[in-house]
Amino acid sequence: xxxxxxxxxxxxxxxxxxxxxxxxxxxxxxxxxxxxxxxxxxxxxxxxxxxxxxxxxxxxxxxxxxxxxxxxxxxxxxxxxxxxxxxxxxxxxxxxxxxxxxxxxxxxxxxxxxxxxxxxxxxxxxxxxxxxxxxxxxxxxxxxxxxxxxxxxxxxxxxxxxxxxxxxxxxxxxxxxxxxxxxxxxxxxxxxxxxxxxxxxxxxxxxxxxxxxxxxxxxxxxxxxxxxxxxxxxxxxxxxxxxxxxxxxxxxxxxxxxxxxxxxxxxxxxxxxxxxxxxxxxxxxxxxxxxxxxxxxxxxxxxxxxxxxxxxxxxxxxxxxxxxxxxxxxxxxxxxxxxxxxxxxxxxxxxxxxxxxxxxxxxxxxxxxxxxxxxxxxxxxxxxxxxxxxxxxxxxxxxxxxxxxxxxxxxxxxxxxxxxxxxxxxxxxxxxxxxxxxxxxxxxxxxxxxxxxxxxxxxxxx
Numbered sequence: 191x192x193x194x195x196x197x198x199x200x201x202x203x204x205x206x207x208x209x210x211x212x213x214x215x216x217x218x219x220x221x222x223x224x225x226x227x228x229x230x231x232x233x234x235x236x237x238x239x240x241x242x243x244x245x246x247x248x249x250x251x252x253x254x255x256x257x258x259x260x261x262x263x264x265x266x267x268x269x270x271x272x273x274x275x276x277x278x279x280x281x282x283x284x285x286x287x288x289x290x291x292x293x294x295x296x297x298x299x300x301x302x303x304x305x306x307x308x309x310x311x312x313x314x315x316x317x318x319x320x321x322x323x324x325x326x327x328x329x330x331x332x333x334x335x336x337x338x339x340x341x342x343x344x345x346x347x348x349x350x351x352x353x354x355x356x357x358x359x360x361x362x363x364x365x366x367x368x369x370x371x372x373x374x375x376x377x378x379x380x381x382x383x384x385x386x387x388x389x390x391x392x393x394x395x396x397x398x399x400x401x402x403x404x405x406x407x408x409x410x411x412x413x414x415x416x417x418x419x420x421x422x423x424x425x426x427x428x429x430x431x432x433x434x435x436x437x438x439x440x441x442x443x444x445x446x447x448x449x450x451x452x453x454x455x456x457x458x459x460x461x462x463x464x465x466x467x468x469x470x471x472x473x474x475x476x477x478x479x480x481x482x483x484x485x486x487x488x489x490x491x492x493x494x495x496x497x498x499x500x501x502x503x504x505x506x507x508x509x510x511x512x513x514x515x516x517x518x519x520x521x522x523x524x525x526x527x528x529x530x531x532x533x534x535x536x537x538x539x540x541x542x543x544x545x546x547x548x549x550x551x552x553x554x555x556x557x558x559x560x561x562x563x564x565x566x567x568x569x570x571x572x573x574x575x576x577x578x579x580x581x582x583x584x585x586x587x588x589x590x591x592x593x594x595x596x597x598x599x600x601x602x603x604x605x606x607x608x609x610x611x612x613x614x615x616x617x618x619x620x621x622x623x624x625x626x627x628x629x630x631x632x633x634x635x636x637x638x639x640x641x642x643x644x645x646x647x648x649x650x651x652x
Contacts, residue, residue, distance in 0.1 A: 256535060259299030264618075265652040271302050274646035282306035286635055287625050288487055288498035289317040291531050294647055295620045298539060301650075309484045311500040322475060322483045322528040323624050324508050326605035329519065329526030330439040331561075332462060332537065334386050334582030336446045336454070336520075338557045339461050345449050348386070348581075351379035355445045358421035364391065365424040373424045380429045382445060385438035386581040387565045388572070391425035392441070394434040409524040410514040413454070416523070417444045435572040436521075439582060443520020454518035458527070465550045466540055468533040474515045475528055483510060483528065484626045486607055489633060501628060522605060531624050534611060538602075538620045542613045562601045562615075594641055595648045610640055621647045 261268040271294070281287050289307030293300060309317040340346050346355070353360035359380055363373035376391070384390040398407055405419050420437055427434065443454045450457050455473045463471050475483050486508065487498040508525030517524045536547060541562070545553030553561075564578025564585040571577060573584030576591030586600040602612030608630050611622040623643050630636040 256295055256298060256300050256532075256539060258303070259301060261296075261301040261650070262652075264296040264299050264301060266296055266301050266650050267652055268301075270646075270650035273649065274302065274643070275304050277642060277646060278304055278306050281635075281639060285495050285498075286633060287627065287630070287639070288313075289484070290623065290625050291317055291319060291321075292623045292643070293531050293535055293621070294650075295535065295539065297618045298543070300535075311485045311487050311498060317484070319531055320470075320482060322470065322479070322530060323609055323626050324484075324486065324510060324525040324605070324607055325527045325529050325534070325609060326508075326522035326525060326607055328529075328534065328603055328605040328609055328611065329522045330582040331541075331603055332458060332527065332582075333439045333443050333446070333454075333520035334561055335462060335541075335553060336457055337382060337386065337442055338553055338561060338581070340446065340449055342554060342557060346382060346445070348383040349381045352382060352385060352390075352441065352445065353379055355448050356417065356421065356441070358418050362391075362429075363424045364428055365426055371424075376425060377428050378430070380425075382442065383565065383581070384429050385442045385445070387579050388433050388435050388438050389430050389566065389569070390436075390438050390441070391427040391429050391431065391434070392420055392436055392438065393423055393426060394436040396435075397426070398436070407523065409509055410512075410517055412516045413440055413519055413523070414444050414447070416517075417441050433566055433569045433571045433579065437523065439521030440519050440523050441521075443518060446520065447518075454520055462537070462552060463533075465552055466533075466536045466547055468529065468536055471527055471529040471533045471537075473510075473518050473527050475511050480511045487627045489627075489629050496633065498627065526605070531622055535620060535622055538611050538613055538622065542615065542618065542620050562599075562613075595645060604640070610643075612644065617648075617651060619647065619651075 261271060274292070274294075278290050278292060282290055287307065288311070289305075289309055291305045292302065294302035303319065305317045305319065307317055309315050309321045337346070337348075341348060362376040362380060364376050366372050366374055380390045380392070393405065398405060405423055407416050407419065417437075417440065420441065446457055447454055452460065459472065462468070486501040488501045489496040490499050510525055510528055519526050540547040540552055541558055544555035545551055545558045561581040562583060562585060563580055564587055565581065566579045571579040571584065573579055574592060576586060576588050577584045578587045579585065580601060583601040583603050586596060586598055589596065589598060597614050597616040599616055600612055600614045602610065604610035607626040607628060609622075609624045609626070611620070613620050621644070623640070630639070
């Protein structure tokens with residue numbers, strides 16, 4: 191455990207915490223005001239009357255400040271960054287997204303922070319940098335860091351058999367005939383690295399979400415119970431043989447719990463979020479901050495376009511404000527962690543800085559190198575052509591398989607509700623784009639948002 195008692199009184203992050211707390215209180219007060227006035231003046235009038243929360247929150251606390259800087263001072267073009275702003279204004283203005291927030295930093299300085307649209311389906315409150323987003327699979331890189339922290343302490347190795355920590359995975363069988371259920375013994379044990387690279391052979395996400403599903407995976411039970419259910423199934427392929435995007439990081443999160451003796455939320459808070467002062471990041475929204483959680487939305491056809499409506503509980507159920515607070519999905523199951531764009535930018539900048547931020551070291555540079563190097567060779571991965579997969583992140587391995595501007599070695603990942611981030615070590619870039627919607631890829635122009643986001647970012651380099 192980290193003893194912070196001797197330094198809490200002097201840490202500069204407390205000034206920022208007070209500002210952030212004041213802004214949260216402001217948004218909650220506006221929510222109460224809206225509820226009181228809604229029947230009288232209506233949502234549109236409330237939206238017109240509600241003051242926007244200031245957007246100058248491009249900082250990570252604990253001395254690890256990401257200051258806003260003049261783009262020219264870090265060799266970027268303000269004029270070309272305006273192209274990104276204009277594009278995002280158009281995306282939200284046309285209704286293609288209900289809301290969007292983006293941040294770009296170079297050499298540790300923020301050159302772009304833009305918010306557009308609404309955080310709620312009723313379009314009452316404008317989206318701000320203080321709002322919380324469900325990260326889903328963007329929790330995976332955090333779990334990878336947790337595993338590497340334990341590795342650096344000598345408490346595990348990446349090629350250790352998972353069964354050493356989770357006995358339910360001992361004597362694994364591999365399904366060879368789905369029709370008859372015939373299985374054969376696994377040729378080797380599943381390793382921790384297999385979990386982090388989606389090559390464990392365990393059930394994939396697509397199969398788990400099928401109807402009927404071969405296993406019951408809810409969004410409230412402790413992950414240890416869900417992992418036991420996964421372990422009871424035969425593997426779908428031999429360990430290391432095939433990339434299958436699935437539950438490796440959720441299983442790895444339970445490994446972290448068993449090795450550390452802490453719940454995953456406690457370990458994250460103690461070893462990652464606390465040192466990086468990611469004060470608004472956790473698996474559940476603190477009581478009293480419910481108004482800060484962005485609505486999850488889905489598109490519905492409407493005259494002349496689409497409407498974004500609140501998503502009903504279903505395939506990607508995510509109960510982040512309810513009474514049950516026992517599920518800590520290290521791979522993003524159940525929604526993963528909730529975070530602000532500023533908090534996650536601190537995490538991403540830590541990786542970009544080779545494991546350190548604001549004088550606080552979370553990982554050694556060599557561990558970050560190991561994490562952000564492709565481990566999947568010639569296997570086809572969910573990252574797509576031209577990418578391999580590291581430990582929880584997609585890693586660009588060539589520029590020609592998919593001809594988009596960028597760099598070999600660029601790495602990052604996204605979440606199910608349309609959040610994404612990337613780090614480009616060669617260009618000293620960190621970029622994040624957040625929304626919380628499902629179904630965007632099925633809309634005209636929706637699949638182009640992420641490629642165009644990266645294109646505008648890289649196009650602003652001088």
